[in-house]
Amino acid sequence: xSYAPALTRPVLxxxxxxxxxxxxxxxxxxxxxxxxxxxxxxxVPMFPVPITGQTLGVVLVGAALGAKRGAIAMTTYMLLAVxxxxxxxxxxxxPASVLLPSFGFVLxxxxxxxxxxxxxxxxxxxxxxxxxxxxxxxxxxxxxxxxPYMMLILSTVFGTPVGLGGAIEMGVLPFVIGGVVxxxxxxxxxxxxxxxxxxxxxxxx
Numbered sequence: 001x002s003y004a005p006a007l008t009r010p011v012l013x014x015x016x017x018x019x020x021x022x023x024x025x026x027x028x029x030x031x032x033x034x035x036x037x038x039x040x041x042x043x044v045p046m047f048p049v050p051i052t053g054q055t056l057g058v059v060l061v062g063a064a065l066g067a068k069r070g071a072i073a074m075t076t077y078m079l080l081a082v083x084x085x086x087x088x089x090x091x092x093x094x095p096a097s098v099l100l101p102s103f104g105f106v107l108x109x110x111x112x113x114x115x116x117x118x119x120x121x122x123x124x125x126x127x128x129x130x131x132x133x134x135x136x137x138x139x140x141x142x143x144x145x146x147x148p149y150m151m152l153i154l155s156t157v158f159g160t161p162v163g164l165g166g167a168i169e170m171g172v173l174p175f176v177i178g179g180v181v182x183x184x185x186x187x188x189x190x191x192x193x194x195x196x197x198x199x200x201x202x203x204x205x
Contacts, residue, residue, distance in 0.1 A: 009121035011066040012190070015197050025069060032061035032073030033080060036109070037087035051178040052089055055142065058109045059135050059186045062116030063125045064193075070113035078106050099157050101171075104149020108142030115141055116186075126194050131187035139179045147171050 017024050039053030062070030081093040088097060088106070097103050119125065119134030147167050155161040162170070 009066075011117065011120045012064045012125070012193055012197070013066070013069070028065055029069055029073045029076055032065055032070065032113075033077040033087075035061055036074070036077050037080070037085075040087065040089045041091065043089075046178060046181075049174040049178065051181060053182075054089060055109075055112075055139060055179065056182040056186060058113050058142075059116045059138050059183065060189070062113030062138060063120035063131075063135070063186065063190055065113075065117060066121055067114045067117035070117040071110050074109040074113040078110065081106060099153060101150040101153045101158075102146070103153070105142045105146035105171075107149065108145030111145070112138045112141040120190075125187075125190040128187050128191055131190055132183055135183040135186045136180070139183050143172050143175075 013028050014020060017028065036054060036057035039057035042053035044051045044053075058074060061073050064070075065073060077087060081088050081097055082095055084094045086093045097106075116135060116138035119131075119138070124130040124134040147164075150171050151162055151164070151167045154167075
């Protein structure tokens with residue numbers, strides 16, 4: 001039996017890889033996890049905290065692969081980190097990562113990629129304005145998972161309970177500007193990628 005899923009809502013990966021198969025999907029998922037691992041090591045100085053490329057990678061991977069493959073790619077990334085692969089920021093990883101206050105944000109990457117992919121499947125990634133709104137929505141998701149997880153770990157593992165206000169002050173507010181910048185960057189890059197694909201198609205005709 002051939003592997004031929006219906007492409008009723010093709011995303012960028014489906015246009016770039018025309019002959020979709022199980023092998024190509026596995027390769028795309030692996031490439032998506034690798035891209036996030038690479039961008040996790042990128043740090044750009046900015047006020048009030050440096051911008052890392054990790055969340056940008058999550059949004060790009062989700063939008064390029066679609067909701068299902070994007071979520072699988074981020075699940076793969078998370079499992080690699082727990083298994084000990086140095087894929088987290090600072091080339092870190094290992095089973096003890098789950099006890100870090102920041103690990104909840106990694107868990108949040110899974111639904112974030114799915115949401116970015118959901119918007120891309122509805123062609124929002126082909127427009128700067130709609131793409132920005134969709135990617136902002138996707139960028140919020142890691143905080144919805146990460147902040148409660150951070151509060152839990154700080155209380156149970158580190159013995160330093162933090163209220164919701166304190167957790168937001170530590171885990172959300174310093175990253176708002178960076179999140180907006182990364183959503184805008186993703187919203188600018190993906191329409192350019194679509195235009196590039198269209199130009200290649202015209203040249204090949």
